[in-house]
Amino acid sequence: MTICYFTASGNCLYVARRIGGTLLSIPQLMRQKKIEIEDDTVGIVCPVYAVELPFMIVDFMKKADIKTDYFFFILTCGYGYEVSLGHAEVAARERGWDIKYGNGVFMVDNYLPFFDMDEEIRKLPEKNVEGQIDAICADIQARKERRVKLTTELKEQMEFYHKTHAPKVINKNMALDYTVNDDCIRCGICAKVCPANNITITEDGICFSEHCEVCYACLHNCPQHAIHLPKEAGTKQFRNEHVTLADIVKSNE
């Protein structure tokens, strides 16, 4: 089994690890000229962003050649994944891929403008993350089918959020509004955890470019908590408790 994953604060890496097999980082795969993956089981694990998919996942699904008998797609999210799974189904069909199993895991929502990370962690027991992952692991082991049905209602929701919500939440210039305070020690970690090579450390400070994935890896993983958004709902950063900073660097560097 091969799993291609994208992670900023560790939830997807943790889920990918729990499912098992060979793990491949999508940001690193995307730096290759050609991406060819062949295995009896292949899956993608990525987060929901703005009721859609991260830009890089859409690009990955256009670029990669995947050959498998059993293709699965798992989204991690805070509060909902079904509409994003619809987008994954559309992208897969465009490539002639058949998502035999699509599902989602409700975890900490790392979207800092709306959610306080302390509150999100406090709510974790209600979400029963381990139970959700156990069920998905059992399904995948049994090669169960759980197809995404592109109903009229789902298509309407996809279009609605795509037009009204997504442009406000994710666009590639978003990092230009991030600020870096005087606690920054120029350690370079933010550049290493950025999956999009969107950060450079210069003598003048930390510079953000215009190809941001809006993943918040830099915000959540800065050891000085020096990077901030114009508006944040709480005061804490988040990284999945089973994942280290070194794991995020290894995934995205």
Ligand SMILES: Cc1cc2nc3c(=O)[nH]c(=O)nc-3n(C[C@H](O)[C@H](O)[C@H](O)COP(=O)(O)O)c2cc1C
């Ligand atoms: C920019 C952004 C937008 C997000 N939008 C949604 C959303 O629409 N719905 C949702 O349930 N979670 C949303 N999330 C939460 C993430 O999908 C969730 O926390 C995910 O598990 C993070 O994965 P990671 O820890 O592997 O980076 C969003 C997170 C970010 C950073």
Ligand code: SF4
């Ligand atoms: S990770 Fe934080 S402290 Fe390190 S260079 Fe980036 S902003 Fe500065």
Ligand code: SF4
């Ligand atoms: S600049 Fe920050 S939010 Fe944007 S892609 Fe890089 S790590 Fe993610």
